Amino acid sequence: MSQMIIAEVPRFILNTLNHLYEIERKLALHGDSAGIQRNVERIKESFADEKMFYEDPMGQPFTETRTDLEASISGEGTENLVVTEVIKPVIRYGDKTYSRVVQKGIVVVKSSTQELQGEAE
Numbered sequence: 001m002s003q004m005i006i007a008e009v010p011r012f013i014l015n016t017l018n019h020l021y022e023i024e025r026k027l028a029l030h031g032d033s034a035g036i037q038r039n040v041e042r043i044k045e046s047f048a049d050e051k052m053f054y055e056d057p058m059g060q061p062f063t064e065t066r067t068d069l070e071a072s073i074s075g076e077g078t079e080n081l082v083v084t085e086v087i088k089p090v091i092r093y094g095d096k097t098y099s100r101v102v103q104k105g106i107v108v109v110k111s112s113t114q115e116l117q118g119e120a121e
Contacts, residue, residue: 009052009102014091017047017054018103021089025056053096054089055105062109069105077111084110 024040047053055068062071062081068090073081084107091103 009091009093013047013052014103017052017091018088020044020047021054021056021086025086051093051095051099052091052102053099054091056086056089057083057105057107058086059083062107067104068101069107071107071109074108074110077113080112081109082112083107 020040020043023036027037027040044053057069060083062069062083069083071081071083074084087106087108088103090101090105092099093102094100
């Protein structure tokens with residue numbers, strides 16, 4: 001699976017943002033007993049000052065027309081797809097109102113109707 005870079009950004013910046021996303025995700029899962037989230041926020045602010053930020057698409061709806069994500073479909077259904085796992089976040093250049101994608105997110109999607117059926121059983 002090749003990673004398409006839409007705007008020219010040094011690879012080390014993309015790698016750093018991907019690792020920062022992973023750190024933030026692990027903190028959310030395992031807690032932040034050492035107060036590391038504050039440091040993560042400061043690093044994110046430093047990147048934001050340079051107009052670089054990442055977006056976590058977890059839980060967002062997915063359609064085939066969405067151009068900022070590369071998705072693998074999990075399960076059998078293809079209706080009402082929702083992002084259930086984020087392997088790499090969407091990395092953008094700009095600000096929250098107007099930005100360009102510099103790295104597509106890599107995600108796993110699943111039919112939300114399939115999950116509802118599984119809970120009913």
